[in-house]
Amino acid sequence: MLNAEIDPAEAGFDPQRLARIDTHFARYVDEGKLPGYLAVIARDGKVVHVAKAGQADIEAGRAVADDTLWRIYSMTKPITSVALMLLWEAGAFELKDPIETYLPAFKDARVWAGGNQNKPITRPAVEPIRIWHLLTHTAGLTYGFHYAHPLDGVYRDHGYEFGSRASLADTVDAFGQLPLLFEPGTEFNYSVATDVLGRLIEVLSGQSLDVFLQERIFAPLGMTDTAFSAVDPDRMAALYQPGLKRDDRMGQVALHTPAMLSGGGGLVGTAADYHRFTSMLVAGGAPLLAPRTLRLMARNHLPGGAELKDIARPTISETQNDGMGFGLGFSVVLDPAATKLASPAGELAWGGLASTAFFVSPQDRLSVQFFTQMIPSSAYPLRSQLRQLVYQAMTD
Incomplete structure (x- = not known):
């Protein structure tokens, strides 16, 4: 279960300011923009706050739960890169x-x-x-x-x-x-x-991708619900488009093992599982990677030290370009002022097609995940607003 593991004040958060996260995203649900959502904020790997509202499956009347399974789409990419x-x-x-x-x-x-x-x-x-x-x-x-x-x-x-x-x-x-x-x-x-x-x-x-990920990442981290198809279809969230139009054409794909194991976008998992993955990033790579390896991955590797805004093609991506670089598997904040957010330099992040997202601030020992099932990810400015609300709640 995703319960708070540490008192927010002890972890450097104002509880009343944290409550703004719940209020803000619940409004998306009340206004019919999102079916439901689940957000997890943690520090030093300990859960500080969990916010959730709405439905995982509107038609079935199934509410968002801690163990809801989400299509994480391109949030698969950092996992494959670590692998x-x-x-x-x-x-x-x-x-x-x-x-x-x-x-x-x-x-x-x-x-x-x-x-x-x-x-x-x-x-x-x-x-x-x-x-x-x-x-x-x-x-x-x-x-x-x-x-x-x-x-x-x-x-x-x-x-x-x-x-x-x-x-x-x-x-x-x-x-x-x-x-x-x-x-x-x-x-x-x-x-x-x-x-x-x-x-x-x-x-x-010499192993298939699913076996390698299971043996080298999921098992060591305790990610028991993450796989290339839903481990329990009854917990699978439904997929929606704006206007809460259900998309079973794409949504049903996650219920069956695919012919192609997509390291770029094929995983399904729970918020608790992805919390274990981001906690590894906050911990400097332990128990999977050496600290120097993760520090190498977290540097900007774009040619000539460029920012994304300078060399990125104008296509859909899972991050903004201003003030951003790219490491070995995720975006990296280079210029916080250019992002016009409170993100510190060195923040690592990525998101998925269905508007899921995560960001990690090694400097703040902070990890944040957001889960919903709304495509495309550009439908609403959820990621920038999530950062705004999380960072304003920190007291140190």
Whole structure:
């Protein structure tokens, strides 16, 4: 159960200010903007405050509960990135390694040079995709659902708008035959890169991605409810679009084991499980990663130390661009003033398609998660408002 484990005042929070979180997001539910929500605020890994309201499944009349299962979509990405770095710590690869060493389908990659969706013009890539490019979305890959460039349409033409009906191995091999959007390591474009990382984990470890995650992350952290499909369908939240329009077309996917294990967006889990993952980040990586490894991941790895606003393609992402950099698997605050939020430098964060989100402030020993099931994640400014309300409640 997700009960407060420490007195808010003792943890550096004003209880009355924390109550503003409940009031604010309950209004979203009362106004019919969200079906329901669950927020968890913790310090030093101890839960300080839990706020929840509304329904996990409106039609079934099932309220949001501590053990509700949520599609975390792209909040899968930091988990996959941590999994890969466990192999890095064991010396399985170097971050500068070309991925074609392990994934031959990416050899002789070609870069978009013009043309259209039906007849792309390409040229040979000068730089190979390296593993750190995948971790930072600077590999030149894309998503079919962006609708921002003809190459996105090429992905859709091959059946890659949301996920794939083929295995992870076959899907990643197919990605390797598609053009790159730009020269690797030169720009940021939110993409299937983390799905490719998932396949890389399989090749390096000799295990399927689900088994590797279970043995190396979920079991050690006690994440008993996290998997690539709902461990208990009766606890699964329903998926909605604005106007509380139920989306069973996408929603039902989480009830069945997928053909492709998506390291970029396939996991389902509970708030308690993700709290265990973010608590690991607050603890400097323990018990999974060495402190220096996590500090490396938490640095800005964008080319030339750039901010996202300078090199990111104008596509859907799970963070704002102003004042933000990107580490090995999550966004990193570089310039707090530019964010126009109270986030400190070094804050790590990411979110998911259904408006879920987390952020961690190592400086403040703070972790925050927010769960709901509203697509797209850009429907409402939930993430910026969550930060505003959490940081104003802190007294130190």
